[in-house]
Amino acid sequence: MSPQRTALVPQSLVEHAVSTSISDDCIAIVRDQTSANLRWANNTLTTNGVMHGVSVTIISFVHVAGGVATGSVTGSASDQAQVTALVEAADAAARAGAPAEDAHPLVDDAPSAEDWDEAPVPTDIGVYSSFAPALGEAFGRAGAAERILYGFVNHEMTTTYVGSTTGLRLRHVQPTGHYGCTAKNTALTNSAWVGGATRDFADVDALEMEEAVATRLGWGERRVDLPAGRYDTILPPSAVADLMIDAYWYAGARDAHDGQSVYSRRGGGTRIGETITAPGVNLYSDPAYPGLQCAPFALASSSGNDASVFDNGLPLARTDWIRDGQLRSLLQTRFSAGLTQQPVTPAVDNLVLDVDGATSSLDDLVAGTDRGLLLTCLWYIREVDPQSLLLTGLTRDGVYLVEDGEITGAVNNFRFNESPVDLLRRFSHASTTAPSFSREWGDDYFSRTATPALRVPDFNMSSVSQAL
Numbered sequence: 001m002s003p004q005r006t007a008l009v010p011q012s013l014v015e016h017a018v019s020t021s022i023s024d025d026c027i028a029i030v031r032d033q034t035s036a037n038l039r040w041a042n043n044t045l046t047t048n049g050v051m052h053g054v055s056v057t058i059i060s061f062v063h064v065a066g067g068v069a070t071g072s073v074t075g076s077a078s079d080q081a082q083v084t085a086l087v088e089a090a091d092a093a094a095r096a097g098a099p100a101e102d103a104h105p106l107v108d109d110a111p112s113a114e115d116w117d118e119a120p121v122p123t124d125i126g127v128y129s130s131f132a133p134a135l136g137e138a139f140g141r142a143g144a145a146e147r148i149l150y151g152f153v154n155h156e157m158t159t160t161y162v163g164s165t166t167g168l169r170l171r172h173v174q175p176t177g178h179y180g181c182t183a184k185n186t187a188l189t190n191s192a193w194v195g196g197a198t199r200d201f202a203d204v205d206a207l208e209m210e211e212a213v214a215t216r217l218g219w220g221e222r223r224v225d226l227p228a229g230r231y232d233t234i235l236p237p238s239a240v241a242d243l244m245i246d247a248y249w250y251a252g253a254r255d256a257h258d259g260q261s262v263y264s265r266r267g268g269g270t271r272i273g274e275t276i277t278a279p280g281v282n283l284y285s286d287p288a289y290p291g292l293q294c295a296p297f298a299l300a301s302s303s304g305n306d307a308s309v310f311d312n313g314l315p316l317a318r319t320d321w322i323r324d325g326q327l328r329s330l331l332q333t334r335f336s337a338g339l340t341q342q343p344v345t346p347a348v349d350n351l352v353l354d355v356d357g358a359t360s361s362l363d364d365l366v367a368g369t370d371r372g373l374l375l376t377c378l379w380y381i382r383e384v385d386p387q388s389l390l391l392t393g394l395t396r397d398g399v400y401l402v403e404d405g406e407i408t409g410a411v412n413n414f415r416f417n418e419s420p421v422d423l424l425r426r427f428s429h430a431s432t433t434a435p436s437f438s439r440e441w442g443d444d445y446f447s448r449t450a451t452p453a454l455r456v457p458d459f460n461m462s463s464v465s466q467a468l
Contacts, residue, residue: 013077013161014028014030014161017083021087026060027164028058031159031160032160033053033159034120036154057301067103069099071094108166110168123157156176168313177198178195178197181213192217192376219400219407224401225412238438240454242381242441243381244451253331253333260387262386262389269340270342271327278425284318287349292435308334308335349446351446351449352450355452360432365429376395379396379440389421394467395416399412423459427454
């Protein structure tokens with residue numbers, strides 16, 4: 001059954017908000033979201049559901065002595081009375097606020113969306129019309145081979161409407177989907193995982209998913225215990241995505257300018273213009289990247305070091321963060337761009353890493369390794385030192401031993417300590433770039449990535465982990 005839709009169209013909620021506010025200016029952001037999910041355990045589908053919700057953010061702007069104060073309030077709303085309450089709260093917060101340091105004129109020259117009047121685009125359980133029957137077959141295949149499958153798939157459609165008193169009328173439809181499947185043997189001593197991102201599940205085959213975890217469980221039938229140390233290590237695209245997202249999220253220009261990050265120049269300022277990785281490394285975002293398309297304009301519900309409510313509606317285009325090893329851009333608001341004297345480069349909701357001339361596959365990287373490790377994914381990643389962007393975390397659901405170019409068994413899990421920026425300087429081999437999915441960050445925060453596999457000759461496994 002399709003979810004019940006709101007009584008009022010989102011555009012009317014936007015128009016009501018901007019006309020009701022008594023502040024000097026107002027921005028309204030309405031997000032209409034539906035999601036459909038399936039969950040399974042012990043080779044059985046356990047739950048499925050479809051949800052629908054409307055979120056409204058009101059940002060009020062009031063001229064005060066010394067500048068412009070802002071107030072931002074977000075809440076669920078589906079009628080004018082609820083929107084009015086949010087507007088009143090945002091107006092009051094702005095009137096009580098101090099001048100905002102990031103104050104800039106609101107965007108007033110963005111062309112109105114041609115599809116502004118169109119309805120939100122929903123999803124429903126029908127998105128799994130091909131996946132679900134194949135999943136049932138995968139359960140049977142796994143059970144017959146004494147494998148146990150656990151997993152979750154989710155698909156969301158979010159239609160965002162942005163309107164302002166300065167004339168913004170923008171709309172964006174964002175499909176977001178992901179899948180993850182863990183397999184265990186019946187003794188629960190061997191575990192493997194595969195996962196990925198998708199826009200519509202048309203490209204996700206449940207039988208291929210089951211076959212992949214079965215292969216990895218087969219690799220794990222032989223167990224080898226290894227001590228902590230530095231190992232020649234192959235990071236598949238999933239693990240590379242885990243790390244590159246942190247490299248991106250910590251690339252705020254304000255923090256770099258203030259001397260608080262790996263992107264800070266010794267003696268003051270940022271490292272923009274410096275070579276910080278190996279030649280040929282390119283890290284960039286592009287709202288039009290095929291398969292990773294995202295909003296082509298800036299969206300900010302609140303202000304911080306890396307985002308500004310004043311910048312809502314700024315157009316986004318491809319932004320090179322690192323090009324041919326050189327740091328080219330950092331996450332910039334108009335305010336931080338004034339501090340750094342660099343172009344305005346707001347955050348974009350996707351990330352791509354590629355290496356010039358890389359033509360190998362993940363299998364090629366394995367075949368070229370005399371003795372080393374192949375990871376699956378990383379987990380519990382946390383920052384240890386912002387000055388070097390040293391991260392720590394755990395390996396999970398499959399660390400495999402490579403000997404003479406072949407996978408010969410599974411080894412214990414480790415805690416690692418590494419900097420993603422330093423890894424981009426030290427890696428020895430890279431595969432071609434492919435769509436990837438971060439196990440750590442993809443479920444809830446950032447699922448649109450494309451990355452290569454990387455081989456790092458001295459990856460630091462700092463201690464042994466007892467996790468399965």
